[in-house]
Amino acid sequence: MLKVQNLTAGYGAxxxxxxxxxxxxxxxxxxxxxxxxAGKTTLLRCIVGAVRPRQGKVDVEGADTSAATVAENVRHGIAFVPQGHNVFPNLTVEQNLRIAGLLFDPSFVTQVYELFPVLAERRQQRACSMSGGxxxxxxxxMALMTKPKWLLLDEPSTGLAPVIVGxxxxxxxxxNNRMGVGLIVVEQNVPATLKVVEQTLILRSGKVVFQGSATxxxxxxxxWKWF
Ligand SMILES: Nc1ncnc2c1ncn2[C@@H]1O[C@H](COP(=O)(O)OP(=O)(O)O)[C@@H](O)[C@H]1O
Ligand SMILES: [Mg+2]
Known part of the structure; x- marks a missing residue:
């Protein structure tokens, strides 16, 4: 269960x-x-413990993650992929995965390769030589190497060709299906996202103006005027 309760947050004034x-x-x-x-990134940051809310809290599987550190929350099963490509460009695919899983089980790399065969094929390739997708x-x-219960992604389709986005x-x-990992996806590409999420939420100037199913x-x- 992930529960955001009456969260108010900001920066300075x-x-x-x-x-x-x-x-x-x-x-x-x-x-x-x-x-x-609208505050989408700020909401993700509060959930992962990177921004402290002024009021309210976030209960993820029984812990208040908004009061904990990001490192504690990673161990608690929350993985966050911020906007942009968060890889070590000069390291190989395999080195990137192993570093991400350093505090966890490095053998998990095998399961990640099963999910992403493209990474297995390129395990010795440097990250910077790969395409955006x-x-x-x-x-x-890398996020999965921490064996998360929840995976939070901030605009994962940014900069990707439409065919890659799908x-x-x-x-x-x-x-989500194979590992039971919950997903929270912040996206500008609404049509592509509606194909894969079940529930939706629209933020406007920091307030929830819609909550309902993707259908x-x-x-x-x-x-659609809200985004
Ligand atoms: N670190 C920061 N310091 C000050 N203001 C910020 C910071 N990060 C974001 N903001 C401001 O907070 C507001 C919401 O930003 P953000 O949560 O990134 O929105 P979104 O992800 O929906 O575009 C914006 O007005 C932005 O300029
Ligand atoms: Mg943002």
Whole structure:
């Protein structure tokens, strides 16, 4: 269970999130949408413990992650893939995966290769020599090396060719299905995301203006003005 309770957060005098609440069962798939500056990244940062809320809390599988450190939350099973390609460019694929899993079970690399055959094929290749889509797969693989219960992704499709976006999204569903990992995906590419999430949430100026199923949001284009 992941439960955001009446979260208010910001930076200095700026209030970015205003009384945000949401609740997800373990293994759920949520898409978060909203215009630029709506507070999507800040919400993810509060969940992973990188921004302290002013009010409210986040209960993830029984622990208040908004009051813990990022390192504690990683051990508690929360993996965060921030925007951009979060890989060590000069290290090989395998070195990247092993570093990400240093505090966990390095043999887990075998399972990551099963999920992402493209990484297995390129295990000795330096990350910087791979395409954007492959680097995004590597970032996902690195996040999985920490054996998360929840995987949070901030705009994973940024900079990827449309054909690759679908590929990355399908991998996410596979991770969800095969490993039971819950997904929270912040995205600008709403149509691609609606194909893979079950639940959706729209943020506008730090407030939740819509919460419902992907089917409901797909069918209600009036709501699309919010992003
Ligand atoms: N580290 C920061 N310091 C000050 N203001 C910030 C910081 N990060 C984000 N902001 C501001 O907070 C607001 C929400 O940002 P963000 O959560 O990144 O929105 P989104 O991800 O929806 O685009 C924006 O106005 C942004 O400028
Ligand atoms: Mg953002």
């Amino acid at each position: 700026l209030t970015v999130l205003n009384d945000v609440s949401l609740s997800l069962p373990t293994g759920a798939r949520l898409g978060i949408f909203g215009h630029n500056g 492959e680097q995004q797969m590597l970032a996902l693989g 590929n990355v999204m399908r991998r996410l569903v596979e991770v 409901e949001l797909s069918g209600n284009t009036d709501l």
